[in-house]
């Protein structure tokens with residue numbers, strides 16, 4: 001991965017440990033929002049990523065490239081592949097039970113990905129430092145040990161939960177996150 005200095009953990013960054021309440025290894029992670037382009041089951045043309053955590057700190061997921069995801073005829077759009085990287089990385093950092101958003105996402109495209117291909121995605125954290133989390137991801141074509149087609153490195157920034165209500169749709173959050181208080 002040709003990651004930049006911005007997505008490289010600084011000296012002193014720490015590696016996360018699984019939290020006591022982390023989902024059991026292999027259990028499905030579920031969707032954080034039904035209309036999410038990455039994981040929502042109510043998004044008609046979204047990626048419908050299904051994800052698990054094998055160990056409480058990394059995430060593996062599958063995404064099958066569909067007709068709605070094309071750029072060149074018969075091939076996945078690069079922006080859609082970047083969205084898949086963003087989503088699986090977002091899911092992995094959410095394992096730490098604090099809300100983060102993407103600050104920077106760098107993507108390497110190593111091979112074209114035809115419609116119908118299942119990409120086997122994996123995301124992991126390379127370091128945390130203050131509000132910053134450094135993460136990487138890869139997508140392998142056809143099988144978990146298939147050839148790497150896409151790689152990504154990212155800087156995610158921790159925000160308060162109010163970030164989503166302030167800038168997004170507070171009613172939609174309340175409808176799906178009953179534990180969430182908009183005005184705590």
Ligand SMILES: CCCCCCCC/C=C\CCCCCCCC(=O)SCCNC(=O)CCNC(=O)[C@H](O)C(C)(C)COP(=O)(O)OP(=O)(O)OC[C@H]1O[C@@H](n2cnc3c(N)ncnc32)[C@H](O)[C@@H]1OP(=O)(O)O
Pocket residue numbers: 006032033038086087088089090091094099100101102103104131132155157158159164172173177
């Ligand atoms: C129904 C939902 C309910 C909630 C559920 C939540 C759980 C979710 C669960 C599962 C997720 C699944 C996956 C989701 C999808 C994947 C994630 C996305 O796509 S997120 C959307 C795209 N990203 C944005 O929209 C961010 C837009 N940007 C911002 O809002 C701000 O710029 C923000 C928050 C990133 C930073 O703003 P500041 O004002 O808080 O802080 P400042 O001081 O600017 O930055 C803090 C530090 O970070 C550095 N920084 C920030 N952005 C940087 C960048 N692009 N490059 C380099 N450094 C950056 C700064 O230089 C600063 O560093 P120094 O502390 O000074 O050392």
